[in-house]
Amino acid sequence: QVQLQESGPGLVKPSGTLSLTCDVSGASISSDYWWSWVRQPPGKGLEWIGETHHSGTTNYHPSLRSRVTMSFDKSKNQFSLRLTSVTAADTAVYFCARGSDYRWHDWGQGALVTVSS
Amino acid sequence: QSALTQPASVSGSPGQSITISCTGTSSDVGGYNHVSWHQHHPGKAPKLMIYEVIDRPSGVPDRFFGSKSGNTASLTISGLQAEDEAVYFCSSYTSSATYVFGTGTKVTVV
Numbered sequence: 001q002v003q004l005q006e007s008g009p010g011l012v013k014p015s016g017t018l019s020l021t022c023d024v025s026g027a028s029i030s031s032d033y034w035w036s037w038v039r040q041p042p043g044k045g046l047e048w049i050g051e052t053h054h055s056g057t058t059n060y061h062p063s064l065r066s067r068v069t070m071s072f073d074k075s076k077n078q079f080s081l082r083l084t085s086v087t088a089a090d091t092a093v094y095f096c097a098r099g100s101d102y103r104w105h106d107w108g109q110g111a112l113v114t115v116s117s
Numbered sequence: 118q119s120a121l122t123q124p125a126s127v128s129g130s131p132g133q134s135i136t137i138s139c140t141g142t143s144s145d146v147g148g149y150n151h152v153s154w155h156q157h158h159p160g161k162a163p164k165l166m167i168y169e170v171i172d173r174p175s176g177v178p179d180r181f182f183g184s185k186s187g188n189t190a191s192l193t194i195s196g197l198q199a200e201d202e203a204v205y206f207c208s209s210y211t212s213s214a215t216y217v218f219g220t221g222t223k224v225t226v227v
Binding site for chain 1: 162215218
């Protein structure tokens, strides 16, 4: 059974950098899957942030591309999200997920990140 | 890319059938069969229920049925059970090589 768990600071200051990590168990992040981040602002729908593959290929949502970086720590079997220059609009529950063939097989429970001074 | 449109809420009695719609455009739902449905109990990890419009992952009951017509995909839950009460959201691949999600539908078993 594959499990994903998001972790990171729950509060980030405006103009700062949001950093989240997704710990993966039950699967290797070096396997042939796409590792994704999705977010859900309070009271709103889900928004796809992007995905990354262990080969180094990344796909980011055009609206966030200039601020997003996704990376791996293969020694810890985890992948990460970095979002710079955050504003209140980036306040959301952030989910990590494992996907392939245009679908997500497994998700984390989500982590709330609030952008506030 | 605008969110896919879903009804905010749908309710039904135990044993009944309900259908949730997911309306997009020819650039997403209408243009690809890469439509998925997830079940989400708030605070827990979303669960994949349907993928590629009609396929069910192993372990998902055949009470869950997916379909598509034009720019609208649908999820039908037959033989509604109390455990089906959750938020359901659809998703689709898009012509921009991104993914777009539905607005989410809260299913209530009354």
